[in-house]
Amino acid sequence: MANALIVRPRTDLLSPTSAGRAAQYVRMSTEHQRYSIENQAAAVAVYAAQIDLAIVRTYRDEGRSGLRIQHREGLIELIDDVRGGRADFDHILVYDVSRWGRFQDIDESAYYEFTCRQAGIKVCYCAEEFDNDGSMIASIVKNLKRVIPHQEVIFLDETDDKVSPMKAKGVAELGICGAAAAVANAVYNATGVRVRDYPVTLDKHLDRLPAVS
Incomplete structure (x- = not known):
């Protein structure tokens, strides 16, 4: 399981015919982490193909903790591009909720996502079992995942x-x-x-x- 990869059931990688535009954000805390940058990107690519999105930009943070935004140059650049109107995409694809961040204040995590949504950009968590569509169930599950830290035995x-x-x-x-x-x-x-x-x-x-x- 060291290099385990979770993707949605449909795994065909056909090129999208009428593609939208998406950016991907990938983050890994340490080189020993279970999911590498490459594995995250592979899962994101599968998800993008499934919903006809073309990945046009990549933001990445390697060896960066998810507890705060400081020193996370990739996420900082992403949020700056969104706020500055430079984002040429309408979706942001992230492997799961924890890759977006393990912020100690879950409102901070929600704030950055809300900033994107205000700009008309949807944040999608590719390996999660819920669609981040603003529904009650999605909101409850997403916030639970923000509160509960990742645990390994x-x-x-x-x-x-x-x-x-x-x-x-x-x-x-x-x-x-x-x-x-x-x-x-x-x-x-x-x-x-x-x-x-x-x-x-x-x-x-x-x-x-x-x-x-």
């Missing part, structure tokens, strides 16, 4: 005997990781003894309990 070489024999470490799993701390806090509130190493057991409390007169 990494299997560790070493065994962490403090957590699990399955070699799993809790990252961003507050519902699980917070339970032990909550128990330790409850014991502290009841006894006045703070135990900072797990497991929280009776023997760690007995010699530290206050004397009873």
